[in-house]
Amino acid sequence: MLASLLCLALGALLAWQVQAQQGERTALVMTIDDAIGPAISDYFQRGLELAEERDAALVVVEMDTPGGLSDSMRSMIRAMLSSRVPVAIYVSPAGARAASAGTYLLYASHVAAMAPATHLGSATPVQLGGGGLPGMDDPAQPTDDGETPASDDKAASDDTEQAEDNGASSDSGTPEKRRGETAMERKVLEDAVAYIRSLAERHGRNADWAEQAVREAVNLTAREALEQNVTDVVATDLDDLLTQIDGRTVVMEDGERTLATADLVIERFDPGWRTKLLAVITNPNVAYFLMIIGFYGLIFELSNPGGLVSGTIGIISLLLALFAFQVLPVNYAGLALILVGLGLIVGEALMPSFGILGIGGIVAFVIGSVMLMDADTLNISLPMIGGIALLAAGLMLWVMTRFIGLRRRVPRTGQEELVDSEATALEDFAGQGHVRLMGERWNAHSTRPLTRGQTVRVTAVDGLTLEVEPLDDSS
Numbered sequence: 001m002l003a004s005l006l007c008l009a010l011g012a013l014l015a016w017q018v019q020a021q022q023g024e025r026t027a028l029v030m031t032i033d034d035a036i037g038p039a040i041s042d043y044f045q046r047g048l049e050l051a052e053e054r055d056a057a058l059v060v061v062e063m064d065t066p067g068g069l070s071d072s073m074r075s076m077i078r079a080m081l082s083s084r085v086p087v088a089i090y091v092s093p094a095g096a097r098a099a100s101a102g103t104y105l106l107y108a109s110h111v112a113a114m115a116p117a118t119h120l121g122s123a124t125p126v127q128l129g130g131g132g133l134p135g136m137d138d139p140a141q142p143t144d145d146g147e148t149p150a151s152d153d154k155a156a157s158d159d160t161e162q163a164e165d166n167g168a169s170s171d172s173g174t175p176e177k178r179r180g181e182t183a184m185e186r187k188v189l190e191d192a193v194a195y196i197r198s199l200a201e202r203h204g205r206n207a208d209w210a211e212q213a214v215r216e217a218v219n220l221t222a223r224e225a226l227e228q229n230v231t232d233v234v235a236t237d238l239d240d241l242l243t244q245i246d247g248r249t250v251v252m253e254d255g256e257r258t259l260a261t262a263d264l265v266i267e268r269f270d271p272g273w274r275t276k277l278l279a280v281i282t283n284p285n286v287a288y289f290l291m292i293i294g295f296y297g298l299i300f301e302l303s304n305p306g307g308l309v310s311g312t313i314g315i316i317s318l319l320l321a322l323f324a325f326q327v328l329p330v331n332y333a334g335l336a337l338i339l340v341g342l343g344l345i346v347g348e349a350l351m352p353s354f355g356i357l358g359i360g361g362i363v364a365f366v367i368g369s370v371m372l373m374d375a376d377t378l379n380i381s382l383p384m385i386g387g388i389a390l391l392a393a394g395l396m397l398w399v400m401t402r403f404i405g406l407r408r409r410v411p412r413t414g415q416e417e418l419v420d421s422e423a424t425a426l427e428d429f430a431g432q433g434h435v436r437l438m439g440e441r442w443n444a445h446s447t448r449p450l451t452r453g454q455t456v457r458v459t460a461v462d463g464l465t466l467e468v469e470p471l472d473d474s475s
Contacts, residue, residue, distance in 0.1 A: 027058040027242065027264040028085075031271070036068025036076070036101040038327040039271075039278035044076050047269050051085040057264055059087045060238065061109075067100025069329060070125070077108040077199070086110040086250050086259060090241055091118045091222070099123075103213055106231065107199040110250040111259075113233040113241050114222035120230070121219030123210075125192045189215070203251055206230045238266060284373050284380050287324030292388060294318025295342050303350075330372060337368025345392050348400075358396035362389055421458050423468060425450040435468060444468045 028051045032040055044061070051059045080087050088111035091098045098106045098120040106112045106120055114120070192214050200207035206229045212218050225231040232248070235241035242261040249258050271279075280286055297314020301307060325335070344361025351357070369385040423437040423444070430449040435442050435456060443465045450456060450470065460467040 024265050025057045025260075025263065026054065026267045027060055027261065028054070028056045029060045029062065029238065029266055029268045031268075032061055032063045032065055033096075034065065034279065036065055036072050036105075037279070038069070038072055038282050039275050040068070041072040041075050042278060043271050043275040045079045048079055048083050048085065048087070050269060052083070054267075056085050056267070058242075058259065058261055059083070059085050060241070061087065061089050061105075062092050062238075063089055063098055063102060063105065064091065064093070064096035065098060065100075065102040067102065067122075069101070069327075071327075073101040073104055076105060080105075080108055080110075081202075082253055084252075084254075086252065086257065088113055088241065088245065090235070090238070091115060091120065092237075094118065099219075103210075104196055104199065107196055107203070107205060107210055110203070110252065111233065111245050111248065112203075112205065112231040113235050113245070114225060114231050116222055116234060116236065118222045119219050120225060121213045122217045123192070123196065123213040124215065124217040125188050204229075281320055282324045282327055284324075284328060285384055287321050287328065288369070288372070288380050288384065290317040290324070291321035291338070292342075294321055295339070299346050328373060334368040334371030334373075337364045338372065339368075341365030341368060342392075345396060348396050358393075358400070362393055362396070365389060365392065418458050418461050418466070422471065423456050423458060423466070425452055425454045425456055428452050435466065437466065442466050446470075 089109035092115035094117040103123040246262040294317035301311030341361040341364035348358035423435040435444040456468040
């Protein structure tokens with residue numbers, strides 16, 4: 001009887017806990033502290049899906065990013081704008097930044113918040129491989145008269161006048177063309193301006209400063225951003241953020257919604273192994289190294305069929321590298337130069353040209369590696385490029401010295417091996433006779449008389465006849 005009562009009490013307690021947990025309203029907190037890329041985009045979108053499944057009241061993203069890729073940023077913004085759960089982007093901790101792509105994400109969020117001693121801005125797109133990257137910093141270039149362009153009518157003398165005049169607005173006309181600006185760069189810039197203005201207008205934020213951040217790469221501190229209506233809140237921590245935005249009205253896809261965040265329970269959704277693995281694979285340095293390993297692995301397998309180990313490692317590494325290159329901003333001309341360079345280096349090892357193929361391959365390899373990904377936040381380390389190039393050069397130099405040494409060695413096979421070798425006369429003869437060489441009986445011809453058992457030296461080979469002379473004369 002007592003056991004039954006205990007079981008009933010335990011069941012009731014568990015049911016009460018489940019009901020209490022279901023009744024709790026939560027705020028899902030995510031963390032972004034790296035460059036915006038495919039791994040971060042995947043993590044962010046999975047976090048929004050989890051928030052919708054658990055019926056969370058709010059998603060808070062603690063962000064500290066230098067920028068990132070345009071495609072990843074846009075996919076995150078699309079997911080944020082269509083989310084049924086409000087998203088608050090919170091630039092924290094102190095000293096963090098929301099640069100480049102981070103500025104776009106901040107403007108797209110339902111609640112834009114910053115911690116003290118943080119900043120945002122520098123959202124100028126960077127031209128890379130025929131496409132723009134709002135995730136990279138690129139300072140404004142001066143016009144022909146040495147001033148920074150601000151509008152059709154006049155250039156701003158400083159950031160304050162630019163903010164007041166709002167001369168960068170796309171409504172005022174086409175800004176004057178900057179020095180060295182191509183049509184493609186102009187199209188990318190105008191697309192970025194229109195994009196960030198549309199995000200600002202959706203949430204009622206300062207669209208003119210947003211355009212200025214794109215055109216001239218300006219920045220704001222947390223306090224300045226709040227004063228200029230770029231952000232909504234300056235909060236010292238998460239609790240302060242939830243307290244300040246309680247009762248705030250935000251614009252969702254289905255209309256306006258009033259936030260109730262006073263008593264939310266914080267639930268964290270940190271990056272898991274999948275996000276970390278994707279971040280490692282899509283790191284430009286790792287992808288670059290995987291490509292090198294994959295290429296050489298296949299070469300070793302083809303040169304020594306049946307080993308299987310090098311071929312297996314090579315094909316796996318190459319497929320991982322190709323996956324990373326699919327989502328990274330790769331310059332395919334640079335990739336082609338790298339492959340040509342590696343091919344020439346391998347060709348030098350298989351078909352020595354005394355450095356012509358090898359040197360050309362190293363030059364093509366280095367130029368292609370530098371061209372492959374030219375970005376501020378996602379690029380290949382120059383020391384890695386130099387190290388691999390030096391390794392390839394060392395391998396090529398070793399192969400060349402080996403072949404030069406082989407050319408100087410005495411032949412070990414064929415008729416050339418017989419020249420300068422020693423034989424023994426089998427009979428007394430002057431002219432034609434026979435000698436024993438390497439255990440074989442050979443026809444021999446000598447211009448000097450020879451005696452049986454005398455040691456002779458081979459001077460030439462004429463078909464199956466050896467030209468010999470006494471060893472004493474040769475010495």
